[in-house]
Amino acid sequence: MKLIKGGVTSPKGFKANGFWAGVKKSGKPDLGLIYSQEICSAAAVFTRNSVKAAPIIVCQDNIRDGRVQALIANSGNANCFTGEYGLTYARKMTELVAEELGIKASDVLVMSTGIIGRPFPYEKFKEAVPKLARGLGHAKGASFAKAIMTTDLKDKQVAVRIEIDGKLVTVGGCAKGSGMIEPNMATMLACVTTDAAVSSAMLKDALREAVDVSFNSITVDGCMSTNDMLSIMANGLSGNRTITAKTQQYRVFVEALTAVCVKLAKDIVSDGEGAERFFEIRITGAQSKKQAKEVAMKVANSNLVKTADYTDNPNWGRVAAAIGACGTKATETTIKITFSVKRNHIFINADIGLGAESATVYTCDLTRKYIDINGKYN
């Protein structure tokens, strides 16, 4: 596997675009589009929050047949808690794109991130879509990546290249992390593209495997958004034989997809609201992978662990207390904690002494800046 410079338009046959449609007061890009010249196998994972934003509901409908050809995303407005109008507008966004590109509205995904509970500025986006579609280009992956940013300080893009059946296969992706514009919460959006040929059923499984150790293994503040979504589109243009079972080719593909997701997930944490330090928390000695992950998440979401100073006298008491709060049988005599600190990267390994399973979770510290970002929006 080779890491290459690029993003969502690195795989063959994908174009993208992104620019300012007039919604964000800052004048920064707020509307983006990804388009594949061929219809794609597709899969997606969504927030488990019972309060779901309108685009989530529309995407859950449109992804059902496992086919997608385009994806439109906006920042500046979450289209959440926006009632029937919100849902209508989310659907209309897919219709606008379909009309411009000559495809079916049900083959278009829509993502939103931004302020919750504000009327969706549909008219501004409507006006912008024709220009957005006309401007699609193979070199414009970065424009899309920038259009989904909120208070992210950096855009997050990655691409890797592998070989399947002697064909060059590329997997690219971009993501946005925790940020807010005004009264809002962190939202994670990620789009992955590939020219691999993979059935939508296998794509779904592959995505689940990759997400488990990447996007589902990070936390910034333990708060689950209403808009979180990750999608993958596979157009098959690399020419490999379509992956329809868990073959060796499937494993190679999953490995590449996982690398893309882990890179994007880590980037989200590094660029978390107010983040100054990156934490890698590894729990070993657990009775199951599920238990290992639960304990790691508890440690990662402990405000005491996230605020501690690790430079001089690492605070293992706080880590131990967080582990003890998980309802496992871990005690003083079973727990072993080690730390290593390398500049702003803090690695915590806790062996809880109950079994042989492990999990790793990534998070960032809780800083004065987080308080400032999330308190001072008025």
Place this chain on the structure above:
Amino acid sequence: MKLIKGGVTSPKGFKANGFWAGVKKSGKPDLGLIYSQEICSAAAVFTRNSVKAAPIIVCQDNIRDGRVQALIANSGNANCFTGEYGLTYARKMTELVAEELGIKASDVLVMSTGIIGRPFPYEKFKEAVPKLARGLGHAKGASFAKAIMTTDLKDKQVAVRIEIDGKLVTVGGCAKGSGMIEPNMATMLACVTTDAAVSSAMLKDALREAVDVSFNSITVDGCMSTNDMLSIMANGLSGNRTITAKTQQYRVFVEALTAVCVKLAKDIVSDGEGAERFFEIRITGAQSKKQAKEVAMKVANSNLVKTADYTDNPNWGRVAAAIGACGTKATETTIKITFSVKRNHIFINADIGLGAESATVYTCDLTRKYIDINGKYN
């Protein structure tokens, strides 16, 4: 029920003391003792953390027979993660007290709060216990309350008076909340005394009822300590007929006990680390009390809810997202959120529209000061 000025020595027959035994570098009180002239029915609740401090283990043994006559407590050292020595010293603390007071060591409780994982400074406490016992007094409830403080800014005491069987009954208490001295975590300790005559079985039930809506309904940072403990001692000196069943007298007693616990619990939150604002979060329309409490706790532990500014434009989107993250069926159409702000007191009521049960939880805000307190200990 009448609120009176006082604390753990307000009920008949209780004496207390507290002073500096030389452990805290600050020179502030770090050792306290409560003694009842008659043996008491007793009950206690303990942290559910699987990492338990040594005094917790000793108390769980000593409370088993439902009889207690004295309680010794220290701050400045948690006696947690201190191995076999820690356990031995925790037992020795009860023996020292027993010897001085001419009672059984198994009738003594011991509480500790402070630094985790440091050798327990037993020798200093040993030296101080005789003087501590000699100095016991009816007017020294406050000395005890101050001796258990860590970074609490204020001592927390309360007493109420009720009438049972025509006899005046007093319930008094004190508590310490979230604070740290050095690398440490929040610990909650609370001691309640009463001259009511109540069987230890009924005391246990009464405590459970009172704790549920008080100490188990507060959160400062969602971090569960290794040392949390609440005890109650009832010496029967008020002369009421011993409460041995869930009679009307039992209800009167529970009401008083609940008032004491709720006052202390709210004081802990108001004095939480870095707290500037007090939150009362009420969830209504839940399917069960358990669900209501879980949702309320999720909202109370949301860093986004705790950092939001409520003065101008209350951030209901964050409250809705926290509710949605609980795995209930609450959605945009079922949730109704109202706010009221009165100086530093923020009241959030969310009706989740699923049923008829409710719960109230108290918390404080997450501030720059919390970050500072918990980060800058080196």
